[in-house]
Amino acid sequence: MxxxxxxxxxxxxxxxxxxxxxxxxxxxxxxxxxxxxxxxxxxxxxxxxxxxxxxxxxxxxxxxxxxxxxxxxxxxxxxxxxxxxxxxxxxxxxxxxxxxxxTLIHPTVVIGTNVVIGKGTIICPFTVLSTDLVVGDFVTINSACTIGHDTRTADYCTLSGHCDVTGGVTLQEGAFLGSHAVIVPRVVVGAYAVVGAGSVVIRKVAPGVTVFGVPAKRISG
Structure with missing residues (x-):
């Protein structure tokens, strides 16, 4: 039946x-x-x-x-x-x-080895999850993002379209990345921080602040 x-x-x-x-x-x-x-x-x-x-x-x-x-x-x-x-x-x-x-994973998403994806997460078309990485619960990853090796994306994070999260990056709970944001290797983005669209983050972002620019600088919080 x-x-x-x-x-x-x-x-x-x-x-x-x-x-x-x-x-x-x-x-x-x-x-x-x-x-x-x-x-x-x-x-x-x-x-x-x-x-x-x-x-x-x-x-x-x-x-x-x-x-x-x-x-x-x-x-x-x-x-x-x-x-x-x-x-x-x-x-x-x-x-x-x-x-x-x-948990919604679009058929065009590329998923490498040793990738853990939590419940309630949405991963939109043409995103790449490379290898040895963790995506938490209720994470939103919009279209055409690249998530590098050894990254940790905590619960409730949101990545807008075309973000580049490079190797070893940690996105703490609720971090928000605007479209086309780039996080360079091994950087930590704090809980509920906001990275503005098109920004390049080269150093740690404190929890709850908003950064913007190339390189990204604190503008509020």
């Missing part, structure tokens, strides 16, 4: 719509696991803005507000929230309700 498993996307903003597209890719290629005797479908979104999708065609509905969501059997939440602090808050609320989270 075939089992139907449903996916619910948390967050109906732009990234949520991208995640919807990547899930369709995964389902169409038969790469949602388990695949044997299982039919996967996208049930809809949960978001606090009820009309967030009104101007977009071809999308499933918003099912409820996030706080009002009630987990159901054979249903998995996909976390499409990019803001690290908000991501931690909302996933904790749903985990307390018993929700199960889906």
């Amino acid at each position: 075939r089992t139907t498993k449903k996916l619910v996307i948390m967050g109906a903003g732009g990234f949520g719509r991208e995640v919807h597209a990547w899930l369709l890719d995964l389902i169409s290629k038969g790469e949602c696991k388990p695949t044997s005797d299982t039919v996967w479908e996208i049930a809809g979104f949960i978001d606090d803005v009820s009309d967030a999708l009104d101007i977009f065609a071809g999308l499933p509905p918003i099912l409820s507000k996030i706080d009002e969501y009630v987990p159901e059997p054979n249903t998995y939440v996909v976390c499409a929230i990019a803001n690290p602090a908000l991501k931690k808050l909302l996933t904790a609320k749903l985990l307390d309700k018993g929700a199960e989270f889906f």
